Amino acid sequence: MSLILSLLLLQAAPHAMPGEATVDPYVASNANAGATPFTGDAMARAFHGQEGIGRVVDGMVTRAYADPVIGEIFTSHDKIRLKRTLVEQFCYILNAGCSYSGRDMASSHKDLGVQRKDMNRLVELLQQAMREEKIDFQAQNRFLSKLAPMHHDVVGQ
Amino acid sequence: MTRFSFFALAALTLALPAGQAMAKPLRNGGKLLLTNGISSLEGAAGGGLTPWAVIAGNETDEGFGLSAHGTIVEVKDYDYQSAGVAIGIRDRLELSYTHQDFNTNEIGAALGLGKDYAFSQDIVGAKLRVAGDLVYDALPAIALGVQYKKNGQGDVVRALGARDDEGVDYYASVSRLFLSRSILLSATARLTKANQMGLLGFGGDKNGDYGVEFEGSAAWQLSRGLAIGGEFRSKPNNLGIAREDDWFDAFAALSLSRHLTATVAYADLGSIATVKGQRGVFLSLQAAF
Numbered sequence: 001m002s003l004i005l006s007l008l009l010l011q012a013a014p015h016a017m018p019g020e021a022t023v024d025p026y027v028a029s030n031a032n033a034g035a036t037p038f039t040g041d042a043m044a045r046a047f048h049g050q051e052g053i054g055r056v057v058d059g060m061v062t063r064a065y066a067d068p069v070i071g072e073i074f075t076s077h078d079k080i081r082l083k084r085t086l087v088e089q090f091c092y093i094l095n096a097g098c099s100y101s102g103r104d105m106a107s108s109h110k111d112l113g114v115q116r117k118d119m120n121r122l123v124e125l126l127q128q129a130m131r132e133e134k135i136d137f138q139a140q141n142r143f144l145s146k147l148a149p150m151h152h153d154v155v156g157q
Numbered sequence: 158m159t160r161f162s163f164f165a166l167a168a169l170t171l172a173l174p175a176g177q178a179m180a181k182p183l184r185n186g187g188k189l190l191l192t193n194g195i196s197s198l199e200g201a202a203g204g205g206l207t208p209w210a211v212i213a214g215n216e217t218d219e220g221f222g223l224s225a226h227g228t229i230v231e232v233k234d235y236d237y238q239s240a241g242v243a244i245g246i247r248d249r250l251e252l253s254y255t256h257q258d259f260n261t262n263e264i265g266a267a268l269g270l271g272k273d274y275a276f277s278q279d280i281v282g283a284k285l286r287v288a289g290d291l292v293y294d295a296l297p298a299i300a301l302g303v304q305y306k307k308n309g310q311g312d313v314v315r316a317l318g319a320r321d322d323e324g325v326d327y328y329a330s331v332s333r334l335f336l337s338r339s340i341l342l343s344a345t346a347r348l349t350k351a352n353q354m355g356l357l358g359f360g361g362d363k364n365g366d367y368g369v370e371f372e373g374s375a376a377w378q379l380s381r382g383l384a385i386g387g388e389f390r391s392k393p394n395n396l397g398i399a400r401e402d403d404w405f406d407a408f409a410a411l412s413l414s415r416h417l418t419a420t421v422a423y424a425d426l427g428s429i430a431t432v433k434g435q436r437g438v439f440l441s442l443q444a445a446f
Contacts, residue, residue, distance in 0.1 A: 069187075116217040116248075117187030124189075127381060137380050138339055145336035151293045 020081040023103070030092055032104040034153065035146040037095045044096035046139035047130075050087075053096060057086045059129030060122075069121045073112055093146050105153035112157060119155050123147075185220035186446065188248070190412050191384060192291055192334065195420050196226035196443050199280050199304055199354060200241040200255030203330070205422050205439055206388045206404055207372035208284065209343045210300035210332040211291055213253065214245030215416070215445050221246055224445040232426055232437035236260040241280075251302075253282040259356045264432055270313065276356045277309035284330075291341075297333035304328075306355035318396045319358025320365045324350050334378075341384070345372040352396050353429060361395030368393045382412035392427075402427020406439060418443045 015023050026032075038044075047053050061083050065074045074082075085102030092100040102108065123144065130140045194202045194209045202224070203209035214222015222245035230237040241255030257278045265274030282304040289296035304326040308314055311322030332343035347370045350359040360366070370393060376386030390404040408422035422439035429435045 115184065115219050117184050117219055120187050120189050120217065131381070137378075141336045141339045141378070148293050148336055149295070 016081060017084060020084070021078040023081075026103050026107065028101045030100050032102060033089045033092050033100040034105040034150045035093050037093050038142075038146075039095065041095065043094045043139060043142065046136055047090075047094050047096065047143070048133060048135070050091055050096050050098070052133055052135070053090050053094060054087055056126070056129045056133050056135070057083055057090060059132050060126045061086065063125040063128060064122060067121065067125065070118045070125075073114065073118060090143075094143065105150050106157065109154045109157045114155050114157065116151075116155055119151055181219065183220045184217070185222065186215045187217045187220070188215045188222070189292065190381060190415065191378070191410065191418065193222070193224065193245075193445055195410055195418055195441055196224060196228065196241060196243065196253075196255075198228065198230075198239060198255075198257070199306075199326075200226075200239075200243060200253035200282050201284055201302060201304070202243060202245075202251060202253075203332075203345075204343065204374035204376070204386070204388050205408055205420060205441060206390045206406055206424075207343070207345050207374055208300070208302055208328060208330050209291075209341075209345075209374065210286060210289070210298035210330040212245040212248045212251045212284065212286055212300075213243035213445070214248075214251075216245050216248055218248045222248075222446060224443055226441060226443040228439070228441040230424060230426075230437065230439045232424065232429070232435040234262060234264050234432050234435060235429060236262065243282075249286055251282070251284040253280075253284075255280045255282070257354070257356060259353075261430065264430060268431065274313075276313075278355050279307045279309070280355070281305045291332055291334050292336065297331050300330045300332075302328045302330065306351060306359075308355055308358055311358075314352075314358030317357060318362040318398055319352055320360035321350070322358055324355060324359035326351060339378040341374070341376040341378070341386070343374040346370070347372060349393060350395065352393065352399070353401060357396060357399060357430060362397045364393065364395045376408075376410070383409065385409045388422075399431050400428045400433075402433075408439070416444055416446060418445070 088098050088100045091098035194211045197203045201208035202211050202213040213224045216222030225242045227240045237259050239257040243253035245251050259276040261274045266272040284302035286300045288299045291298045308322040326349040328347040330345040334341045348367045370391045372390040374388045376384045378384045387407045392401045394401045404426050406422040406424040410420045420441040424439045426435040
């Protein structure tokens with residue numbers, strides 16, 4: 001118990017930033033990002049650094065909320081917090097200089113009822129956003145290869 | 158043996174997925190682009206020459222899918238056309254039907270069959286993805302398949318030395334898309350007696366038993382809608398009068414839209430029906446829903 005408390009104190013990242021809806025407390029950790037980061041800076045450069053990652057996440061999330069297939073999964077969710085934690089997650093995995101302060105994939109997708117078709121649709125929207133940012137196609141797939149194994153914690157929860 | 162065991166296996170594979178997830182409403186469509194493959198010559202979803210462990214149609218595990226294709230192959234001395242349909246059930250079971258026509262043009266006269274003599278064949282196929290996934294799982298997609306083939310020219314193929322005008326192929330495929338490299342690799346082992354897929358009958362004077370053949374595809378995805386690659390297919394050699402060679406191709410598959418995939422390939426089919434050096438163009442168009 002004291003270990004968890006000291007961990008909570010050590011992890012200074014807040015569960016919710018100002019302007020975001022509150023969430024149940026959890027222990028923030030990069031392990032929650034669900035993938036090990038790339039080494040070196042090639043992937044961060046391929047995604048045009050933190051600014052490019054920000055534009056990719058913005059493009060994907062904006063499309064997701066408006067999407068006829070998966071939009072209703074997102075509508076009840078805090079878009080501001082989702083964007084912030086996704087930027088952190090992508091930036092951490094791409095080794096672009098961020099820590100991830102969000103929840104793990106299983107908790108953050110619990111009871112959303114996400115099916116395979118929804119996951120594939122989100123992949124397509126991410127591909128559209130990456131294409132719009134003119135990210136090299138091989139780098140797009142390298143990034144997707146880090147996200148693909150997460151489907152176990154996302155689909156059918 | 159042939160007809161009975163095929164339908165028994167087809168019935169068995171149908172029964173397996175029927176029990177799962179029936180409570181949820183169906184949602185059709187939703188497969189990632191190009192991950193349904195194209196329609197192989199014998200109708201199974203895969204590459205052009207060989208099946209992959211993927212299921213036809215655009216459905217995921219929540220729905221039903223459909224595909225239809227037309228293929229022409231123009232090699233040095235022969236013309237080939239095939240057309241077929243396939244249904245995919247919950248991205249788990251595939252059922253397909255394909256009709257093939259193989260025109261011998263001038264060679265028909267040389268063989269004493271008459272100019273433009275054509276062989277034809279009907280193929281009914283079933284494929285079950287038993288484990289894994291092409292993209293998402295740690296385990297690659299693994300599928301088992303059967304193809305019942307009925308040649309339309311029984312008397313002629315027997316005169317050429319074939320033992321039968323119908324046969325069943327059994328195959329196992331393993332396929333994986335390595336996203337980190339944008340590369341798809343697929344391998345298939347096939348038990349078959351078929352001469353030139355069955356267009357020249359089954360078994361022959363040199364060999365009448367099942368043999369194991371190996372088939373493979375490698376593809377590199379260049380962009381979201383374009384993949385290039387090559388294929389190999391080893392072949393039996395059962396007929397004394399007509400040597401049969403392994404097949405090779407180099408292909409480009411282009412997704413024209415969510416529902417249309419066009420494939421063009423250069424194919425080397427070796428010796429066919431006594432005439433060697435059969436190289437030429439493979440063109441295929443697939444619509445999938």
